[in-house]
Amino acid sequence: MMVEDNKDITILSIESSCDDTSAAILVNNVVVSNEIARQHIHEKYGGVVPELASRAHQQNIVPVVDVALKNAKKTLEDIDAIAYTRGPGLMGSLLVGVSFAKGLSQALEVPLLDVNHMQAHVLAHFALKPEEKRSLPQFPFLCLTVSGGHTQIVLIKDHLDMSLIGSTRDDAAGEAFDKAAKLMGVPYPGGPLIDKYAKEGDPLKYRFPKGKVDGYDYSFSGLKTSILYFLQKNPELIETNLNDLCASIQYTIVSSLMAKLKKAAKDFGINEVAIAGGVSANSYLRTSLVEAGKELGWNVHIPDFQFCTDNAAMIGVAGYYQYLNGEFGQLSDKAVARAPISLK
Ligand code: KG4
Numbered sequence: 653m654m655v656e657d658n659k660d661i662t663i664l665s666i667e668s669s670c671d672d673t674s675a676a677i678l679v680n681n682v683v684v685s686n687e688i689a690r691q692h693i694h695e696k697y698g699g700v701v702p703e704l705a706s707r708a709h710q711q712n713i714v715p716v717v718d719v720a721l722k723n724a725k726k727t728l729e730d731i732d733a734i735a736y737t738r739g740p741g742l743m744g745s746l747l748v749g750v751s752f753a754k755g756l757s758q759a760l761e762v763p764l765l766d767v768n769h770m771q772a773h774v775l776a777h778f779a780l781k782p783e784e785k786r787s788l789p790q791f792p793f794l795c796l797t798v799s800g801g802h803t804q805i806v807l808i809k810d811h812l813d814m815s816l817i818g819s820t821r822d823d824a825a826g827e828a829f830d831k832a833a834k835l836m837g838v839p840y841p842g843g844p845l846i847d848k849y850a851k852e853g854d855p856l857k858y859r860f861p862k863g864k865v866d867g868y869d870y871s872f873s874g875l876k877t878s879i880l881y882f883l884q885k886n887p888e889l890i891e892t893n894l895n896d897l898c899a900s901i902q903y904t905i906v907s908s909l910m911a912k913l914k915k916a917a918k919d920f921g922i923n924e925v926a927i928a929g930g931v932s933a934n935s936y937l938r939t940s941l942v943e944a945g946k947e948l949g950w951n952v953h954i955p956d957f958q959f960c961t962d963n964a965a966m967i968g969v970a971g972y973y974q975y976l977n978g979e980f981g982q983l984s985d986k987a988v989a990r991a992p993i994s995l996k
């Protein structure tokens with residue numbers, strides 16, 4: 653398909669890779685609406701239950717798309733293309749968004765844009781709010797993408813040209829926050845609550861080990877085990893020193909994340925550095941990045957809160973650049989539970 657120059661493109665985007673059902677409307681990379689239906693059912697299980705997530709997406713997807721259209725003051729006739737998350741993610745969750753996007757693209761006779769969720773987290777940096785003017789990351793840049801399922805250092809050479817520099821060997825950073833929270837009886841998802849309690853605590857009160865892995869990779873499973881043993885020996889601290897525990901755990905995770913990011917930036921000679929993904933909402937990670945930027949002369953890029961955790965706006969932005977490149981999806985494309993960042 654030929655892409656006409658200078659024509660504004662209206663994109664409907666769908667995100668359903670995990671437990672948030674989201675739909676957004678974009679005109680080019682400007683986000684006109686971005687709606688998210690969160691699934692609270694998982695809280696009582698202490699983590700996402702895939703079968704329940706899939707069922708909740710089925711319930712939420714039509715109303716969420718409806719609200720996204722209404723809030724953007726658009727109708728289905730305005731839509732030029734449909735972007736959707738093809739993977740990675742939970743298969744039962746992805747299938748809902750994939751099937752919905754394919755069906756609607758057939759009905760509207762508009763093209764499909766199949767988006768890699770991890771590329772989209774990075775491309776959230778290119779999402780603009782209406783009338784917003786700000787400097788976008790310059791290529792090449794590094795992005796630390798930290799979420800409940802992934803921890804990656806990515807080298808971005810162009811919007812759709814990314815390579816993986818490092819990743820976690822076991823638990824993701826968000827998973828480390830959530831598992832630590834569970835051990836302390838803090839409800840799921842524990843990351844935002846640890847962040848909140850840590851504000852009143854001493855980050856150096858307790859020492860936990862940092863994962864020792866070569867290169868730019870991470871490991872967080874040892875931290876979880878050490879917290880478990882520590883709390884078995886000192887269970888009363890959950891009552892008496894929860895803030896200090898949270899601050900110390902957060903300090904351990906964030907300083908590990910920052911150490912490898914600094915190493916990668918130095919070795920690759922890059923001073924344009926970004927963070928993305930749900931854990932990039934963490935206030936200590938955000939201030940640590942700003943501090944490192946001052947110390948090392950980096951230009952730092954921190955996403956707006958609404959574009960950190962899973963959202964359809966970032967899927968729409970990725971879809972927009974694919975549209976410009978003429979990279980369209982096919983009806984035969986299948987959802988993929990696992991996909992490398994380079995898949996596009
Ligand atoms: O990107 P995301 O919404 O979903 C995945 O693709 O996984 O990330 C969710 C993760 C959860 O582990 C959650 O605890 C973590 O992001 N998270 C945080 C904060 N906000 C969300 N972790 C630490 N501090 C926060 N403020």
Ligand code: ZN
Nearest residue numbers: 773799961962
């Ligand atoms: Zn995500």
